[in-house]
Structure formats: C-alpha cells, structure tokens
Amino acid sequence: MGMTEESSHKISIDIENAVVSYREDVALRGVSLKVRSGEFVGIIGPNGAGKTTLLTVVNGMGRLVNGRVNVLGHALTSGNGHALRKKVGYVAQAQIIDPRMPISVREVAMIGRCGRLGLFHKPDKRDWEIVDTALDLVGMTHLAQRPIGHLSGGEQQRVAVARCLAQEPEIFLLDEPTASLDWKAKTDILELVKRIHDARKLTTMFVTHDLSALPIACDRVVLMKDGFIYDEGSSADLLTDDKLAQLYDMPVAEVAKRRGEAALI
C-alpha cells in the first residue's frame, strides 16, 4: 500500500485483532480490518461466521475481549459507544412489527434523530424537514402518516434506511437488510443503498447473503468464516467458484452448477 494513496483516503474504521465472545462462543477470533472513508465494503460468509458481530464492533454495541477498534477517531472501550453511535447508522434485518403498534412511519424515521438531539431536546421544524427529506428520498412520503406496522417488509426497510439518513451518519452499517424480502423489494433496497452511498459518500459496510448484489455495489469484498477474515479483495477476484467452494465447504463443481442455475433466473 503506498503511503500517498493511504493519506489521501482517511481511514474511518480501524479494527485491529478484535476478539469478541458471547458466553462460551467466540464470535470474532482476532479480526483486523481497515475501511477508508467513503468506501463500500461488502461482507459475506456462512451463518455464524461473525459478520453481524463485526458490525456491532464498529458501532460500539459488541463487547471487545481483546484488540483495538478505532472508529471516526473514537477508541472504543466497553461503555463509551453512545457518542459514536449517533454518527453510525445501522439497518438490521426486517423485524416483525406488531400491526397495532401506535407509531407512525414519520415518527419511526424521527427516532434516527433522537441520539443526535440528546435528552431534553424536542425535535424542531428543521428536524422534521430532515426526516421528510429522508422519507422522500426512499419514496415513502405517501405513507408517512401510516402506522409502521401496516407497511410491507420492503417498505419497512425503506423506512429503516430513511431513519438512518435522518440520523445524518458518517458510517452506514447494513446487516442483511434485504433478508426475507421478495425479489423486487430486495433490488429496490440495494439500488437505494447504492444511490445513497454514491450521493453522500458514506463509509458503508454491507453484510449480505446475496452474492449477485456484491459486484454492483462494492469497492471491496470481505469473506468471513468461523470468526476470521478468510480473504478480502475485489469482487471479481473473490467471487469465484473456487473461493466460494472453500468459504462454504462445498465441491467446486457443485458451486459452479448452483451459480449457473441461479444466473438463469
């Protein structure tokens, strides 16, 4: 890596030898990763590889047993994540929301601003304008007054993206935002995330199982397995039948066959 290139791209996420464990299970076993400001990193790997844990380390929700994490200049230790989280947008998998939940779409998007506003501050006109702009960007203005539970899964995820935008984050973390969505909703969300990344140059980490999404969106792909980073590089180099066969413990021929079939769809 050339120093000049390095300094022209500020490092916003610097993870060094991170170890995280939940009770008996070790979720991350010494992971190091640097993400440049504005970079779009895709993360794939089998279930239980530690992908979600890697994201929680970045927003200070995961507890480090060992290692160092520096995000946007904050050195993370357990318990000091609040200030950082205000600058990190996080979209999780679609959750099941009770259809009777007494909260409107617009109010859900406003939750994104709550951390920034801080305790004792009520949202003012400007905050609502930011929320309305975010809802407009994700195409949800017409549903703004609806109860959140009445929306479809795809629409709820768009609202989650709007909530992140209202937060005006510097880092955007997406944890399988398209899981359990239908094909159209999936591609809609992907397109939206890509558009937002390109427009706002947000540093983005995107966990997905959707391999076809990676080449379109990502500057770099990280393969994770068993709590380690297995490999990283461009999607062209990594999304090969060989690499995927190793990642998922499958015969190469089988990977090739299944990917061929998937391409037909």
Next chain:
Amino acid sequence: MDFSILTYPFMQNALISGLLGGIACAIIGVFVVLLHMPFIGVCMSHAAFAGALLGLWLGFNPLIGAFAFSLGAAAVVGPLADRGELNPETSVGIMFSLMLGLAFLFMGLMSGPKSQALELLWGSILTNTRSDIVVLAVVAVLVVGIVIIFFKEIQAVVFQRDMARSVGIPAAVILYGILFMTGATITASFSSIGGLLIFSLILNPAAAAYQLTYNLKRMFLIAAAFGVLSSWTGLLFSYLFNVPSGATIVITSSLIFMLAVIFSPKRKMKRWQKKSLLEKAS
C-alpha cells in the same frame, strides 16, 4: 341521586386516590403492553405483596417492604428476560410462585388476627389516609413528568430497543427507569387495590387503549382516562353494594377492555380490508 356522600372526607380521599392511582397505573400499563412484558409486571406486583407481608410480620412499614421486593424482582427478572437467557414464561413462573409462597409463609408466621394482611390482598380504597394520597401524588407526578420529559426516548425504546440503542439512545437506562417507576407505582397503589389485583388496573386500561389508537400520545391519554374511569366506577359500585373496592375496580377495568376490543377500529379495519377484497373478487 344523593351527592352528599361526596362531602365525606373518606370518600374524597378515595376519589383522589382513584384519580392518582388510575393515572399512574394506566401509564405504567402502556409500557407493559408495548414492551410485551406483562410477565415482569405480574412478578413485581406479587413480589410487592410478599414484601408488604414481610413488613407486617416483622413490624416495619409494609410499603417499604413492597417497594424493596418489587424492585428486587425487577432486578432479577429484568436482565434475565432482557438478555434472553431464560424464557420469560419460565422465569415468571418461578418468580410468581416463589413470591406467593413467601407471601403465604409470612402470613402464616404472623401471630394474632390477619385482617390487616388480608386487606393487603384486595386493598381498600375507602380507608385511604392523607399519607397514602401524598405517596400516590408523588408517584403520579413523577410518572407523568418522566413520560413528558423523555417522550421521544420512551417512544424509541418501546418500539425497538436494539434500534434505539443503535442510534445512541441510552436504552438500558430508559428500560430500567421504566421498571423502577413500575415498582414505585405498584407500591403506591397497593393500599387501594391490593397486591393480588393491582396488576389488572395496570394492564387493562392500557390494553384497552391499545385497541383504540395508532398514536402513542393518545394511547397514554386514553389509558389514563380508562384508569380513572375504572377506579371511580369501581368505587361507586363498591360503595353502593358494600363489596370490596379492589374487586369492583378490577372488574370495571376488565369490562372496559372487553368493550374496547369489541369496538376496536383495528379490528374493523381488518373487516374493511376483507370487504374490499370481496368487492374486487366479485
């Protein structure tokens, strides 16, 4: 109708208790309903009952025992349920039966007449004193004040706790604040409603309000109105028919809940959707 009854101090005390207790319990109920934590509320109210009996037995203020025990129960069950280490149904089952066991143990160990202990079981709003009202007023003002001041944080936490945490809201502090208020409210309303029945005055008005609105602010207001209505109507029946007030209050609140379910627009909406589907099909 003869309203001279309203001039009696005991009736005035009861009406004020009903107002304050109804509001505080109903607001706590909104949290219980939206956080899907009825089990924690049940545990806390039965723990309060056991704590109050311990106080009676050992001769200290039963309210202190009630408060300490309900917070203790919340401190045990809250984190277990929060971290998902123990199935909520399991932990409530254990805690609930343990607390009832302790309550009956303390009652059995008490010497002399047990009328005071039995009063803690179903409460008596008509014998509330000025000091009961002062405690209730402090708790009601505290609960209403906290909801107004921290409304946006509370809204975020009851919607999705993890998400609230991820945007930088101190979700755990808010959650434990809610549990603390629950303990305080249960303790303060104890003498009026009684340890076995208090939980339905918490749950029913809020569950009824949940059927009627999609707006959280309105849900708080409707629940509070139902809480007060339950207390006052129950009080009236208790006085008219000379039956325990705790029982009439709880039965009134259950009736309100049933009516809310029957007239819920949230159910009508489903029917309306079905109708439009049928129209499309034909």
